[in-house]
Amino acid sequence: MLRLAYKSLPICFMRFVALTFIMLSKKCKYAIHALVHLAEKYNQGPVQIQEISDKKHIPKKFLEAILLELRHAKILQSKKGKGGGYYLYRKPEEVNLVEVIRLMDGALAMLPCVSIHYYEHCEECRNEKTCGIRDSFIDVRDETLRILSRSTLAQITKRERQLAESAKPRK
Amino acid sequence: MLRLAYKSLPICFMRFVALTFIMLSKKCKYAIHALVHLAEKYNQGPVQIQEISDKKHIPKKFLEAILLELRHAKILQSKKGKGGGYYLYRKPEEVNLVEVIRLMDGALAMLPCVSIHYYEHCEECRNEKTCGIRDSFIDVRDETLRILSRSTLAQITKRERQLAESAKPRK
DNA sequence: TTAAAGTCTATAAATTCAATAGAGTTTATA
DNA sequence: TATAAACTCTATTGAATTTATAGACTTTAA
Structure with missing residues (x-):
């Protein structure tokens, strides 16, 4: 994720460094x-890429590729030809953020050596068994998984309706 | 963080894509x-860059820049000239992973719109007040902060000693 | 005075991210 | 059955970031 946050540091190559954040990619945000x-349009027929692109301000061509990937993952289904478009392949309750993030950005863990799906041996610690750093990141991973697996599309749209309701001016 | 994990996908530009993970940079891992x-060597005099580079398998020149940055953040102090090196500026109890990660990689939050230190308005949701996505990521952010702020250098080295002890063969 | 060790500026190579171009295929419908 | 709408797929590009290296300079102990 690119984001310019200028730091004034004496080291040349870090002086006007754009801080990279440990954040979701644009691709992943767009997907969500x-x-x-x-x-929101579940069971209301196919929705065209153009409509999603317009409503959510996502570059159309980029969105095309993202939706295609979601279709291959059997999260979405599409209908080709005139009157076609994309729609959810499963119920909104059955799609959570863990699956989407893993598909778009890969691991949820902050270190490869604590990742469940993308595990990789850590170069720096010789002995994983006695590495005191891993524990904290295992805890972070588990909490993240717990929270994001509860966040389904159904839960998110429900929450949006609640927030919209409470934001309305009272009679 | 670069890590090659090949996915077989029909889309050309995503076929042999190297999955990017939402992970700590090498710089940050090296720093930790x-x-x-x-x-571990607290109060035992300055430690040379070369020693750390050798022990932890970190490229020396890269490590130099990292240690310098940690010194500017008043986490480390250095001693120049012969017999010089780096040492902790504060007690191990007073340096936690939140500070180190924020310094090296920036925000801890997974979205700019839920970041405390690097907040940025979200382009995709028109109205932040009624966005149903933010809530989950606020929860993740808070849990991550809670866990990593408890992870101090003192806690990590203590844990390493415990693990080393329990890994020893019993008499 | 000299060797050891950190400081600093500059640059390079590899990789990733985000976006775009354009031809091809499928389908509803006039 | 022709046509326009809409998704599918391959390919490529430009910019930015990450990681790493080169080399001159400064400080200090002995």
């Missing part, structure tokens, strides 16, 4: 927003 | 490992 849009 | 090493 597109899915939420489709969840 | 270097700090743990210095915490």
Whole structure:
């Protein structure tokens, strides 16, 4: 994720460094927003890429590729030809953020050596058994998984309706 | 963080894509490992860059820049000239992973719109007040902060000693 | 005075991210 | 059955970031 946050540091190559954040990629954010849009339109027929692109301000060509990937993962289904478009392949309750993030960005863990799906041996610690750093990141991973697996498209759209309701001016 | 995990996908530009993970950068991992090493040698005089580089398998020149940055953040102190090196500026109890990660990689939050230190308005959701996506990521952020702020260098080295002890063969 | 060790500026190579171009295929419907 | 709408797929590009290296400079102990 690119984001310019200028730091004044004496080291040349770090002086006007754009801080990279440990954040979701744009691709992943786009995917989530597109899915939420489709969840709102669940059971209302196919939605065109152009509509999602317009509503969520996502570059159309980039969105095409993202939706295609979601279709291959059997999260979305599409209908080709005139009157076609994309729609959810499963119920909104059955799609959670863990699956979407893993598909788009890969591991949820902050270190490869604590990742469940993308595990990789850590170069720096000689002995994983006695590495005191891993524990904290295992805890973070588990909490993240717990929270994001509860966040389904159904839960998100429900929450949006609640927030919209409470934001309305009272009679 | 670069890591090659090949996916077989029909889309050309995503076929042999190297999955990017939402992970700590190498720079940040190196920083943590270097700090743990210095915490182990707390109050034992300056430790040379070369020693840390050798022990933790970190490229020396890269490590130099990292240690310098940690010194500017008043986490480390250095001694120049012969017999010089780096040592902790504060007690190991007073350096936690939140500070180190924020310094090296920036925000801990997974989305700019839920970040405390690097907040940025979200382009995709028109109205932040009624966005149903933010809540989950606020929860993740808070749990991550809670866990990593408890992870101090003192806690990590203590844990390493415990693990080393329990890994020993019984008499 | 000299060797050891950190400081600093500059640059390079590899990789990733985000986006775009354009031809091809499928389908509803006039 | 022709046509326009809409998804599918391959390919490529440009910019930015990450990681690493080169080399001159400064400080200090002995």
